[in-house]
Amino acid sequence: MNTPALILVAHGTRSARGVEMIAALAEAVARELGAQTGAGAPFGGASASSEVPRVRTAFVDVLGPSPSEVLCDVDDVPAVVVPAFLASGYHVYQDVPREVAASAHGAVAVTRAMGPDPALAAVMRMRLRAAGWRPGDAVVFAAAGSSDARARRDVRRAAGLLAEQIAAPVRVAYIATGEPKVPEVVAELRAAGAQRVFIASYLLAHGLFHERLHGAGADGVAEPIGVHPAIVRLLIDRYRIAAGTLRTVRAA
Incomplete structure (x- = not known):
């Protein structure tokens, strides 16, 4: 064969x-x-x-x-x-x-x-660190979003894997479809007392969705997962x- x-x-x-x-x-x-x-x-x-x-x-x-x-x-x-x-x-x-x-x-x-997969979470941790994230900084897990409940369940699982990687909680937010939206969660974390907020990009590649993250008000945005x-x-x-x-x- x-x-x-x-x-x-x-x-x-x-x-x-x-x-x-x-x-x-x-x-x-x-x-x-x-x-x-x-x-x-x-x-x-x-x-x-x-x-x-x-x-x-x-x-x-x-x-x-x-x-x-x-x-x-x-x-x-x-x-x-x-x-x-x-x-x-x-x-x-x-x-x-x-x-x-x-x-x-x-x-x-x-x-x-x-995804979700531990390998993706490990790369996201590296991207976060490269963006300037340090232990103690708040993290927003930013996904594109979907109207499919199975996809949203996958996103929550992926966020849990990242939380394990960085040994800290992360907040899930969506860029396009779904609530809450990324800027809202960034603002909520700041209102709750977070000194620095970073966005972990649960995107594979650059594009419009990733560009939107830079206007969400965070202190840093990690690169997409990429190669x-x-x-x-x-x-x-x-x-x-x-x-x-x-x-x-x-x-x-």
């Missing part, structure tokens, strides 16, 4: 910097998979001579190509779709399955979303598990 392609599916953004970050993340995943396979590391049960998997990006909104278009381009091999979303809402439960069905690809596995070796490993782990499932099904 041919090595499954990896399709990294993101939301999409009009921010050139955000698009570049998604591309850089996909390139980092491709480099790591190529290095591991080329070095003779076992790959889903395959030998060291296995073909290095193709890594492609797709977007469910704002820009293309769409997941169905990319899946049609790789219809000669099985494919693993990895949703690069930090919570599982409409895009994960509705858009991705619809795109997979529309492609009519014969062998596709879809992994669970990136980091821990995030690359997380995506590869998702891919390997699903690729192994595809191999098992095809072998049966």
